[in-house]
Amino acid sequence: MRIMLVLAKDNIYRFDSLHQRKYYPQITLITLESLIDKKYNAEIILVDEGVEEYDATSSKYSDEKFDLICISAVISASRRAKEISKFWKERGAYTQIGGHYATVLSDEALEFFDTVIKGPAEIAFPSFIKDFVEGKPKREYFQLVGNDFEYKPLNRKLLTNKKYYKSFGTIVANNGCPNKCTYCSVTKMYSGKNQLKNIDFVVNEIKSNKYKKWVFYDPNFLADKNYAINLMNELKKLKIKWTASATINIGNDIKMLQLMKDSGCIGLVIGLESFIQENLNGVNKGFNNVKEYKRLVNTIQSYGISVLSTLMIGMETDTVESIRQIPDIIEEIGVDVPRYNILTPYPGTPFYEQLKAENRLLTTDWYYYDTETVVFQPKNMSPATLQEEFYKLWQDTFTFKRIFKRLKTSRNKGLKLILEIFSRQHAKKFKKYGKLDFIN
Secondary structure, three states: OEEEEEEOOOOOOOOEOOEOOOEOOOOHHHHHHHOOOHHHOOEEEEEEOOOOOOOOOOHHHHOOOOOEEEEEOOHHHHHHHHHHHHHHHOOOOEEEEEOHHHHHOHHHHOOOOOEEEEOOOOOHHHHHHHHHHOOOOOOEEEOOOOOOOOOOOOOHHHOOOOOEOOOEEEEOOEOOOOOOOOOOOHHHHOOOOOOEOOHHHHHHHHHOOOOOEEEEOOOOOOOOHHHHHHHHHHHHHHOOEEEEEEOHHHHHOHHHHHHHHHOOEEEEEEEEEOOOHHHHHHOOOOOOOHHHHHHHHHHHHOOOOEEEEEEEEOOOOOOHHHHHOHHHHHHHHOOOEEEEEEOOOOOOOHHHHHHHHOOOEOOOOHHHOOOOOOOEOOOOOOHHHHHHHHHHHHHHHOOHHHHHHHHHOOOOHHHHHHHHHHHHHHHHOOOOOOOOOOOO
């Protein structure tokens, strides 16, 4: 049996001449590979279309025979996933889809794929493989994963592509988040549950690999504080450096910050999202207090932890003036490295349902739901204006003058310089589409 595991590309995550930046190693495919029982003696080919020159339908593979094509796709990669499915179905292969797209738009996915797996793959995917081998695959699978699930070691030797950062390992410890922000799709993927991986598994993954720097892909590293404390007490023994995501309110927890520092934390991705409190309240993120941002950022940084902030533009009270003020506010607050996205109404979220009810969606071509394209009618400006202000915001923030100014205040200058250069390169690549009909 020959199986191709594919991570489908989209507008942002893809290999081409305009997307030369490097990525942290993606563990989606090696996780799926670990779930295929060795007793099947399957020949498994991994194709990560975001970093590989030869995609899943290239001449490198098109003349070969595959029994099964398993695709993982976010919403913006769904168009590409459908192309892959059609291509291989015509060649006699069976196709399966999983990931965010399959979870929130399963009815649509069933029209294009033989089998759809919703939610986490840890139990559902092995069940599907077993059924497929026995000749009786179901059309749809869904199974939540308990905290007692026994994970198998990941074969990181398969992550050989040169576009991956070689100095970082990536891992997920906890897939959950207790918050209910109306724009966030994470809770839908995991049915609002924390999916905690055994701490011994996480520690062994780190110990058995050469990386001294690790990125935790957890949506919220502190989603379960007791779990996080126990994990960090083990991380202290490993003498590694690591980064993760958290909320700004970690700045109020001195004991936790000290433990994070002691366990090797050097950076946090923090969703500030807006500098307007009304915006935050409107998306159920009122636990962020804009007036406290500067104090909390400074407190986090005082423990040697850099703050990479994310902000979304296009919220209900955003104006052209408020967007143009953002670079100066970033410098005033003292954020190490900012990142910007356009607020995107992902299917399956309350925000999507709100905009749909208000007839404010500009397109349901999921290809453009990439957080860098305006796909809805903003309240206070035209879609074209919001798109242009988004481009200008990135370019204004990452001028050399502003970069060097931010570098002067950084404690982790090496990490920060990498992120600043990465972001400047990213800013230069905007206007990747021509004029889109729905943005006017």
